[in-house]
Amino acid sequence: MIRVDGSSDSQSLIRVRGLNKTYSRGGEKIQVLQGLNLDVDKGDFVAFMGPSGSGKTTLLNLLGGLDVPSAGSITVAGDEITHMSGSKLTQWRARHVGFIFQMYNLIPVLTAYQNVELPLLLTKLSGSDRRKHVETALAVVGLADRMQHYPRQLSGGQEQRVTIARAIVSDPTFLLCDEPTGDLDRKSADEIMALIEELVNRYGKTVLMVTHDPVVAARAHTTLHLEKGLLVEGKGSSPQSVLAGGAA
Amino acid sequence: MKFRKLIFANLFRKKVRLILTVGSFAIALVLFTFLAVVKSAFNRGVELAGADRLIVVDRVGLMNLMPISYADKIAAIPGVKAVTHDHWFGGVYQDEKNFFPQFVIDVENHRKVYPEFVVPDDQWNNYVKDRQGAIAGAKLAERFHWKVGDRIPIKTTLYGGAIWEFNLDGIYHTEKPDGDQGQFWLQWKYFDENVPSVIKSTAGWYILRLDNPDDAVRVAKAIDEKFANSPHETKTETESAFAAYFAKQFGNIEFLILSIGGVVFFTLLLVTGNTMAISVRERTSELGVLKAIGFTDRSVLFLVLAESLAIAFFGGVLGLALAILAIPGISAAVTGLLPPLLLSKPMLLLGLGFAIFVGAASGLLPGIGAMRMRVVNALRRA
Numbered sequence: 001m002i003r004v005d006g007s008s009d010s011q012s013l014i015r016v017r018g019l020n021k022t023y024s025r026g027g028e029k030i031q032v033l034q035g036l037n038l039d040v041d042k043g044d045f046v047a048f049m050g051p052s053g054s055g056k057t058t059l060l061n062l063l064g065g066l067d068v069p070s071a072g073s074i075t076v077a078g079d080e081i082t083h084m085s086g087s088k089l090t091q092w093r094a095r096h097v098g099f100i101f102q103m104y105n106l107i108p109v110l111t112a113y114q115n116v117e118l119p120l121l122l123t124k125l126s127g128s129d130r131r132k133h134v135e136t137a138l139a140v141v142g143l144a145d146r147m148q149h150y151p152r153q154l155s156g157g158q159e160q161r162v163t164i165a166r167a168i169v170s171d172p173t174f175l176l177c178d179e180p181t182g183d184l185d186r187k188s189a190d191e192i193m194a195l196i197e198e199l200v201n202r203y204g205k206t207v208l209m210v211t212h213d214p215v216v217a218a219r220a221h222t223t224l225h226l227e228k229g230l231l232v233e234g235k236g237s238s239p240q241s242v243l244a245g246g247a248a
Numbered sequence: 249m250k251f252r253k254l255i256f257a258n259l260f261r262k263k264v265r266l267i268l269t270v271g272s273f274a275i276a277l278v279l280f281t282f283l284a285v286v287k288s289a290f291n292r293g294v295e296l297a298g299a300d301r302l303i304v305v306d307r308v309g310l311m312n313l314m315p316i317s318y319a320d321k322i323a324a325i326p327g328v329k330a331v332t333h334d335h336w337f338g339g340v341y342q343d344e345k346n347f348f349p350q351f352v353i354d355v356e357n358h359r360k361v362y363p364e365f366v367v368p369d370d371q372w373n374n375y376v377k378d379r380q381g382a383i384a385g386a387k388l389a390e391r392f393h394w395k396v397g398d399r400i401p402i403k404t405t406l407y408g409g410a411i412w413e414f415n416l417d418g419i420y421h422t423e424k425p426d427g428d429q430g431q432f433w434l435q436w437k438y439f440d441e442n443v444p445s446v447i448k449s450t451a452g453w454y455i456l457r458l459d460n461p462d463d464a465v466r467v468a469k470a471i472d473e474k475f476a477n478s479p480h481e482t483k484t485e486t487e488s489a490f491a492a493y494f495a496k497q498f499g500n501i502e503f504l505i506l507s508i509g510g511v512v513f514f515t516l517l518l519v520t521g522n523t524m525a526i527s528v529r530e531r532t533s534e535l536g537v538l539k540a541i542g543f544t545d546r547s548v549l550f551l552v553l554a555e556s557l558a559i560a561f562f563g564g565v566l567g568l569a570l571a572i573l574a575i576p577g578i579s580a581a582v583t584g585l586l587p588p589l590l591l592s593k594p595m596l597l598l599g600l601g602f603a604i605f606v607g608a609a610s611g612l613l614p615g616i617g618a619m620r621m622r623v624v625n626a627l628r629r630a
Contacts, residue, residue, distance in 0.1 A: 066540060066623045087544055094542020101627070105537040109257035119541045121250045166541070 002046050002222045006037030013206055014040040014063065014174065019072035021058050032058045034229040035072065040174075045200045045207045047220035054226040056210040057178060063208060064097045064176045065089045077173050094122050098167030102179035104159040106151040112138065112162045113147040119170045137165040140203075141195060157188030164195060174206035175199065181216050193219045251547075255554045258531070266559070269523045273563020273603060274570060276516045280509060281571035281599050282578065285589040287505045291492075300329075300461040301361065302468055303490040304454040307481040313450035314480045319354075322456055325470050327463040330360035333451035335439060337432075339402035339412065341392065348388055350402060350432040352439040352452075361457045364423045371396065371418030379438040382414035385429035387588065389419050391580070402432075407443050426590050455487070513606065520610035524556050528614040535618050536626025545619040552615035553608065560607020564600050571599070 006017060016038040023030045032055040040046060048056045061067040063074060065081050073082045081092055106115045116137050120130045138144050141161040151159050160180060167175055177196065181189035193216055199205040200221075209220060217223045225232040260266060304322065306312035316333070323331045335352035355376050359365070367375070367383060375381040384394055394400065398416045403409065414434055422429055440448055458467060468484035475482045485493070528535070535548055543551075572591060579589035 061624050064540070066627070090539065090542055090544045093540065099537075099540050101537070103533075105533060105627070107254070107257070107534055107537075109261050110254065114253055114257070118254070118538070121254075122542045122547075 002041070002044050002224070003037075003039040006039075011041075012039035013042045013044075013077060014038065014208075015073075015075040016063070017073050017075075019059075019062065019074065020070045021055070021062060021067070022070045032229055033062075033069070036229075036231050038224075038231065040206060040208065042206055043200065043204045045197070045219075045221045046209070047217035047223045048208070048210045048226055049212065049214070049217050049223055050226035055229050056226050059226065060176050060178055060208065060210050064099060065093045094119060094170065096173040098170070098172040098175040100160070100163050100167050100175060100177040100180045102182040104151070104156075104163045104183075106159055106162055106166075108151050111148050111150055112143060112154065112165075115151070115162055116165045116169050118166060123170065133169050134165075137169040138162075140168065140199075141165045155188070156184050157191055160184065160188070160192050161195065164192070164199075168199065168203075168205070174208060177207060177209040177211075179211055180209060181211070181213060189213070189216060251551060251554070255551060255558065258527075258551070259555050259558055262527075265523060265527075269520060269559050270563040270566060272516065272519050273560060273606075274567035276512050277564050277567020277599055277603055278571045278574060279512050280602055281568060281591065281595065282575065282589075283505045283509050283512075284595050284598060285575055285579075285591055287502065288592070288595065289589050290501045299486075299488075300458045300464075301487040302456050302458065302464060302471075302484050303487055304456065304471055304482050304484045305490070307472075307483045310453065312480070313447065313452060314454070314482070316449045316451050318451065318454060318475070318480075318482075321474060322454055322471055325467060325474070327459050327467045327470075329457045329459045330357055331454055331456045332357035332361045333436070333454045335436065335450075335452040336406075337402070337404060337434060337439070338406040339404040341400065341402055346392070348391075348430055348432060350434060352436050353433045354436050354451075358433075361455050364427060365420045366423065367418045367420045375417035375435075378415055378417055379435055379441075380413065380415050381417040381435060383418040383420055383433045384416060385431045386419055386421050387429040388432060389416070391430075394419075400432075407447070412442070426588075426592070428588070430588060513602075516606050517610050520556065520559065520606060521613060523559075524552065524611050524614040525617075527555070528552060528618050532621065532626050535621060536623050539621070539623045540627065548621075549615045549619040552618050553611045556611025556615070557604060557607040560603045560610075561600075564603025564607075567603070568596050568599050572596075 003012075016036055019033050019036040019038075020031065021033040023032060036059065048059060050056050058067065062069050063076075065084070069082055073080055075081070076092075076096055079092065079096075081089060084092060106112075107118070110118075113134055116134045117130055120133055123130075125133065135144065135147070138147055141164050143158060143161050143165065146154060146158060146162075149158075151162070154162065160183075164180075175196075180196065181192050184192060196207055196209070197219055200207055207220075209216075211217050222233070304314075304318070306314050313335075319331050319333055322328060332354045334354075337350035337352050339350050340347050359367075359372070371383070375383055382400060384400075389395070394416055396416055396418060400414045400416055401411050402414060403411045412434075420429070420431075420433075436451075456467075458464060464486055468486075471484045472482050538548060538551075539545070575589050575591045582589070
């Protein structure tokens, strides 16, 4: 169950309270997020939509521990990440977050297998265990027969599948997708969304996704709109605007 | 090593750039090694100098000759075990480019003072009996394919330009393999008979061996005091000090070598540092992804440094291999102009250490930059 009013209990997998993010640009302070609240349960699939500059990617970066908020808290599976040191946050990301980027961001000089293996190099798994995990992840995304291919030898859709395999190989707590279909044609985009849906429905993964595409967003359980730093619930019977600060 | 594939994949990402950078390293290492062996060659006289030997020269300078009568007076000073004397002959063999050191030696005492030069007794005895006899170092004989019994014509550049002929009676070796085996010895008596009268009954310098090396200062002082206020005042010093002084006659070799070495070092540092900086900048987004998926700042620093060190290592090994192949040839080509150039194991290790130090130093700044890179900013460059 996804809530944006800050009324959920503490059992949520992801719990965001009073999240603020302010940037300084040329001496001017720009408030991107203005006291967001968000609760996401395990197995939820939420899409964030909004115009450019509304703070979608900023929110995703904060939820993924890639950036630190100006104020507020983010708690994931009981761990509050907002006050973690840089190195702790890195370790936390390795254990809990799977990233899927718009531009795939694969390492071009590594094969699909080696790209997917990257997160496991940070674990204590043996070589044979790593191999099992990588092969399983690539089988899940339907690329078992492309393991030794380099990114340049794959189509855009296949590259994004490798990215998804890399994101799930270490079995993270949740997946963050930043425009996962933004660089794909409609057919490939459908295939990728079907795969993400399968991860949610079959494997119980929690997915938070940023997209501009309403067709893609429609595949999520819930769509939340970000407008000028405010969260607006956009899917369901009646969209409800929640001024996060006031709702906290 | 789990990151091996990642490091090597990145290393071979731009093959031409890798080849050029490794090539720069290799060439720099050849030059570094060459400079090191030249420096070592000039210092070898100091390194090989006998701790129990003193050299006596005319206080005015090496070109001023001293009376031969000094030999007995020096020998009479307490603490002196043996005395011999040398002259510089200064000739060339067949062609001016075939220059090598020729010493006019005192056959009666030379072996007492220089026991490290080994000549078979039968050859030595033949030499002593033969006024026109000569002995050559093993490397010198090898260079000109001389063998015992050969007639060797030497054109002197100091005594009227005449050609003197010598019979090669023996070949000497040294106890240490890096000892000087490039000398040519002729006999003082034969020399004295044939030089102009102004040079007759003189010695270029005296070499004396001490009973006890601890007496060096006292004996040197006693010799110089003995000849004070005479027409030929002396300057006595240890053989190592003399060798260092002699090396300085070529100019400040050490400063020259250190200057060139410094330029090589900083050029290499800039070339490799620039390569690594470009390499890191090109991969900003990839490094951002690595950090996003859990690579720590230290891991990223390690990856950059490992690449830089790998370039340095491969370039260094290649350069040293080239130096091993090239230096004997260079040494042969400059025989007579420079002391023998010998590449020793410590020098090779020093070269490799130099390469690795440059590799680490050049990777450090780009590595720290990559380490400090904010993930969000790095991903924005995707």
